[in-house]
Amino acid sequence: MSWFPAVTETFILYEILELERLGVQVEVFPLFGRHGTVRHPGASKLIARAHYRRMVSWAMVSAQLYWLWHSPLRYLAAWWMALSGNRHSWGFFVRAFAVIPKAALFAREMQRLQIEHVHAHWATHPTLAALVIQRLTGLSFSFTCHAHDLFVDRTMLDQKLAAASFAVTISEFNRNMLVELYGEEAARKVIVVRCGVDQDIFRPRPRPRGAHVPVILCVASLRDYKGHSYLIEACRQLKEAGTRFRCQLVGDGPLRRQLEAEVEKAGVQAEIEFLGSRRRNEVAALLARADVVVQPSVVAASGQMEGIPVSLMEALASEAPVVATRISAIPELILDEETGLLVPEKDARALAGALLRLLGDRHMAQRLGRNGRRRVLQHFNLRGNVVRLAESLAAGAALPPLTPQAEGIPEQLRGREGRTSRRSRQRVRVKKSA
Structure with a gap:
């Protein structure tokens, strides 16, 4: 490096x-x-x-x-x-x-x-x-x-x-x-x-139960190939459909001001929160409280795209249910309907639909989370x-x-x-x- x-x-x-x-x-x-x-x-x-x-x-x-x-x-x-x-x-x-x-x-x-x-x-x-x-x-x-x-x-x-x-x-x-x-x-x-990933740091912890506002978590630097714009639009659609949620964005980068403007334009300022960069133990704690983890990655105009996001490995190691896009090597980690849900890139409607599925089906979320940790322990430890x-x-x-x-x-x-x-x-x- x-x-x-x-x-x-x-x-x-x-x-x-x-x-x-x-x-x-x-x-x-x-x-x-x-x-x-x-x-x-x-x-x-x-x-x-x-x-x-x-x-x-x-x-x-x-x-x-x-x-x-x-x-x-x-x-x-x-x-x-x-x-x-x-x-x-x-x-x-x-x-x-x-x-x-x-x-x-x-x-x-x-x-x-x-x-x-x-x-x-x-x-x-x-x-x-x-x-x-x-x-x-x-x-x-x-x-x-x-x-x-x-x-x-x-x-x-x-x-x-x-x-x-x-x-x-x-x-x-x-x-x-x-x-x-x-x-x-x-x-x-x-x-x-x-x-x-260190499976001892990123491990299953008790998740919120009972009545609470569901938390959608995204851990990614604020860059074009991370696809935050499509997540913001998906959040707008969820809000328009009457879904209650909070979306936390962990990470920083050159697009922060642009993305903050997009959040305001979409009218989801109350739902989306920019948390900036966080330490590893703080990310682990946020993953433990998240109802769904999302990675809306895309292939940028420059050709830049993900390898395999470490943040997704950390989410799976924490038994968090995950939604990600079907690009590059992500399907080597996220097996659709087995260790998470995959959607096409740059498709905010599909992203919103997958998030809604996991927010509404606790049993599916738990099953995907358990399978995800098992895959990380076997192949990504x-x-x-x-x-x-x-x-x-x-x-x-x-x-x-x-x-x-x-x-x-x-x-x-x-x-x-x-x-x-x-x-x-x-x-x-x-x-x-x-």
């Missing part, structure tokens, strides 16, 4: 903590720093250890000089590879001028720490950094792709996949897409490791999925070091490589590129 910690990417924090509980030593190297405030006891320990490095510093300059003196061809080849590979994406091209020097600095630090394998979260800038590090040091690397880094911008993804020891993705939907795009390379290298990742990381770290490469540099710049240093390999230590 580019930022650590990030409020919308706490699943990566939990993955790192679980890896360490399994005995994997993890060093965190954030590319760009922190993003928001994550209040978690484990986060503070990792933040204290994380390798935050400023772009303007003597350490940054020193690292560039080191590689220019000891391995000029590799260093120049890394620049050539990254800039030429990103030339068709202006945003990625510009950002490469920050990623490459930061990766060169990280490469020096990893040599000192005797890191043996690099794992990057997101196939965009973090994986570019891992690729640069490999070119400079020969360190093996792997990466996890989630959603936008596969659905929206696949810049250099073919090169990243070819160079990686293995790649991880979070769903069979994503893996099938990668195999369709990249053929045998993807079929051989890509494994599915689900984003898991945190420890089981992290064990698989840890095994793959250990296998990656056990590979012999690669020969650092100077591929892609123009022939006229080729010459005798400068001084190189040997890298000792000792304990398995995994670097998480953040």
Whole structure:
């Protein structure tokens, strides 16, 4: 990931903590720093250890000089590879001028720490950094792709996949897409490791009984592909039909003001409440009080869409009945009429109808909730999925070091490589590129 910690990417924090509980030593190297405030006891320990490095510093300059003196061809080849590979994406091209020097600095630090394998979260800038590090040091690397880094911008993804020891993705939907795009390379290298949830934090709790105003809960960042506009319209239809309810929106994002205006226009200010970002334990408590959890996700105009929302896994682990849309890999988690209800995307009427069904049928809601938790425990539990990742990381770290490469540099710049240093390999230590 580019930022650590990030409020919308706490699943990566939990993955790192679980890896360490399994005995994997993890060093965190954030590319760009922190993003928001994550209040978690484990986060503070990792933040204290994380390798935050400023772009303007003597350490940054020193690292560039080191590689220019000891391995000029590799260093120049890394620049050539990254800039030429990103030339068709202006945003990625510009950002490469920050990623490459930061990766060169990280490469020096990893040599000192005797890191043996690099794992990057997101196939965009973090994986570019891992690729640069490999070119400079020969360190093996792997990466996890989630959603936008596969659905929206696949810049250099073919090169990243070819160079990686293995790649991880979070769903069979994503893996099938990668195999369709990249053929045998993807079929051989890509494994599915689900984003898991902690079933002890998100667990069944007593739900409200007796006369009360039903609560509809949506936990999602306020972005276009989350589909809040269709939920607002569904709430308007429920109110128009005479249904009593409260709808709580947990999360924040760039569309908050727009969505607040839509709520006012729809006349559901009394029914819909914006709660902003909440801590994990607060979300768990809200899930325990919710009568229905809804995720109205859509495919945005940009192509952005969900991977598998962790918030849905948390809802199912809490035995909350769920309504979601039938897009991307969501049907791998929500089996229609078995672990939840699925409706077409961008269909407010179908969304309202599904919500009304669950609000009016307690027995169905309880059955779906029980089935949902069972599915999470079997396929989406945190420890089981992290064990698989840890095994793959250990296998990656056990590979012999690669020969650092100077591929892609123009022939006229080729010459005798400068001084190189040997890298000792000792304990398995995994670097998480953040």
